[in-house]
Amino acid sequence: MSWARRALVEDRGWLTSEEFTSLFGLCQFMPGPNTLNLAVCVGARFQGASGALVSLLGLLTVPFLVIIALGACYRHYGELPAIRGALHGIAAVTAGLLLAMGVQMGADLLKKPLLLIFSAAMLIGVLFLRWPLLSLMCALAPVSMWVAARRYCG
Amino acid sequence: MLSPLAFGGASSVLPELHRLVVESHHSMSDATFARLVALSQAAPGPNSLVFALVGWQVAGVAGALAATVAISGPSSLAIYFFMGFWEKIRGTRWQRIIQTGISPLAIGLVLASGCIITRGADNSWGTYGLTVATVVAVLNSRLNPLWLIGLGAVLGMTGAI
Structure with a gap:
């Protein structure tokens, strides 16, 4: 970008x-x-x-x-040890880059702590409940926008 | 089908892609998925090409083309038609509500992506350490991520982790 x-x-x-x-x-x-x-x-x-x-x-x-x-x-x-190892290392870095991006994006939310609940709900829904993204979006987005409207966009 | 849900970019639909190809269809292992994401991360071009790569792994060139159209088509149409509307509601309360309400969900999705790749890629203290070190480096410096990717490649290639 x-x-x-x-x-x-x-x-x-x-x-x-x-x-x-x-x-x-x-x-x-x-x-x-x-x-x-x-x-x-x-x-x-x-x-x-x-x-x-x-x-x-x-x-x-x-x-x-x-x-x-x-x-x-x-x-x-891909089965060569060197290539396998290199991709493994890159994957570990990629995971870190994604987590860091999430944390950076989340820092803006600290001023709106109530909305962090929706980040957590999405995280749990995806990682542990393993619900389809469409269901999670449809369930969470309206509530999240409602809270945003009531508390933070007065 | 994932395209219109990709709030926050391609990385936020990685968990859904993972759910479909690894968990539902068993087309590849956790580790292969993580390696393909790594490969697309190291390659030039938009990150969304991870979809092309996963499509290619599952169904060859046709799969790659189909996956690319699927991830970029619907959202491109959406933004094309939405551009005008967004300009019109610029600065209104509605725009703030939509933006404020959607962003926490995007954040949750990006963090979930990070966790899923961690699960697939990290299996030793070395790799966990590298993931944590990357997070710390990104948050505390303005280092270009390419250096970190290069470092990961070298550490992995030499068997240091």
Whole structure:
């Protein structure tokens, strides 16, 4: 994302810093991969639907081919101890990156402690109850928004 | 089908992907799932390509294409049509309510993703230590995550963990 900002705002000047921040907020909030959302927004802004499609394909095509090639390598060489070990180490780091991201996002919630209950409920629902995401979303989102409306968005 | 639920990005639907391919369909083990996530993390491009990789592992190139369309299609349509509406309600109470109400759920999902990958990847004190060290490093420095990923790869490759 920081790379996207550099390219769009600083290098190309396609968006002002404020425009980027506003679009970024929307893309983070809306469901879907953030970078893809941003590609759709920027593409649509300049060329409508076709622009959105082109920027989406532009963002995905090469990495898609790369990842399939990597997958093929993994299938052939994945059992080599060195590769296995490297991926194992990366996986441990990835887990840490995700947890840290969750903690950073959660820090903003400390001012709204009541809402932490919904984070905890989601965590428990996914990890221990293993409920489908759709059911959890439908159950938790309305209550969470209701609490947000009553307590924090007066 | 997961796409419209991916509040907070691709990492928040990892648990659901895990539930489907590891727990329901038994298409791969916990450890394979964690390794594929690691592979996509180390590769260039959007993180959402983990779906392509998992789709590829399950059903070849067709699976990869289908998974990519499934994760990016619906949400892209949603944001395309939602852009205008969001601009219109910018700064209103409704926008704050939606945003404030959804974010705790996204946080729970991202933390769950972290736990699931920990479960698949960490099986020794070394790997647990690496996960904890990563959390500490991210929270206390502005180090580029790529360095940490590289460090994890080297430690794992040399058998240090």
